[in-house]
Each structure stands twice: as C-alpha cells, then as structure tokens.
Amino acid sequence: QVELVESGGGSVQPGGSLRLSCSASRTIFGIYHTEWHRRAPGGIRVLVASLENTGRTTYADSVKGRFTISKDDAGNTIYLQMNNLKPDDTAIYYCYAHLGASNYWGQGTQVTVSS
Numbered sequence: 001q002v003e004l005v006e007s008g009g010g011s012v013q014p015g016g017s018l019r020l021s022c023s024a025s026r027t028i029f030g031i032y033h034t035e036w037h038r039r040a041p042g043g044i045r046v047l048v049a050s051l052e053n054t055g056r057t058t059y060a061d062s063v064k065g066r067f068t069i070s071k072d073d074a075g076n077t078i079y080l081q082m083n084n085l086k087p088d089d090t091a092i093y094y095c096y097a098h099l100g101a102s103n104y105w106g107q108g109t110q111v112t113v114s115s
Contacts, residue, residue, distance in 0.1 A: 002028055004095050004103045009109030012085055016113070020080040022095030022106055030075040032099040037068075038091035038111075045094065049080060053099070062088070085113045 003025040012018055020036070033052050038044040049069040050058045057069055068081040078095060092108040 002026060004104050004106035006095055006106045006109040009111045012087055013115050014113055015082045016085050018111060020093055020109060022078045024076055027075040029071040029078050029098055032097040034078050035096045036069060036080045037094045037096055040091040065071040087113050089113050
C-alpha cells in the first residue's frame with residue numbers, strides 16, 4: 001500500500017503561481033505513471049497533467065504552457081508548477097499513481113484563484 005499526500009494548495013489572485021507537491025510513503029515515482037487531476041466545484045475529476053515512467057509528459061489543452069509536472073530525483077515527490085493561474089483553475093487537485101493493477105489517489109488539495 002502507498003499513501004499519497006498533496007500539499008501546496010491555497011488562495012491566489014489571477015496571474016499568480018502555486019506549486020503543488022505530492023509525497024509518497026515509499027519510492028514509486030519514476031516507476032509508476034503519475035498524474036495530476038482536478039475537480040472543479042460541481043464538476044467531475046479530469047486529467048490535468050501526466051508524467052509517464054519513461055519521462056514523457058502530457059497536458060490538458062487548458063493548462064498547456066502554464067503548468068509543468070515534474071518529480072524529484074529520489075522519486076518520492078512529484079510537483080505541479082502552476083503559473084498564470086486563472087479563476088477556471090479553481091479546483092481540488094489530486095495526485096494519482098498507477099502501474100498495472102496498482103493505483104493510488106491522494107486526498108486532494110484545494111486551489112482557489114480569485115481576485
């Protein structure tokens with residue numbers, strides 16, 4: 001079993017930046033495929049960014065050029081750097097790791113973008 005814990009959420013004005021972190025209870029990043037998802041108020045959970053264990057990254061069109069997913073060298077933490085934030089980015093952000101039949105979700109961290 002792996003526990004994922006997100007941090008770094010908060011309130012920010014439009015145009016601001018935040019960096020989310022997701023820490024794992026054991027070293028899995030770089031082995032597992034990892035993703036950030038978000039769920040806006042009243043919405044469903046959607047994929048924002050992914051980092052495959054090959055190093056390949058993909059992004060939702062709505063965040064391309066503004067968000068960057070990465071991991072630390074130790075493989076214990078993944079990040080989501082979010083720049084030029086917009087009110088539409090307001091959501092609970094979740095990290096997710098999966099490999100084969102194994103998959104783990106974090107509890108989420110709230111991001112609010114408002115003036």
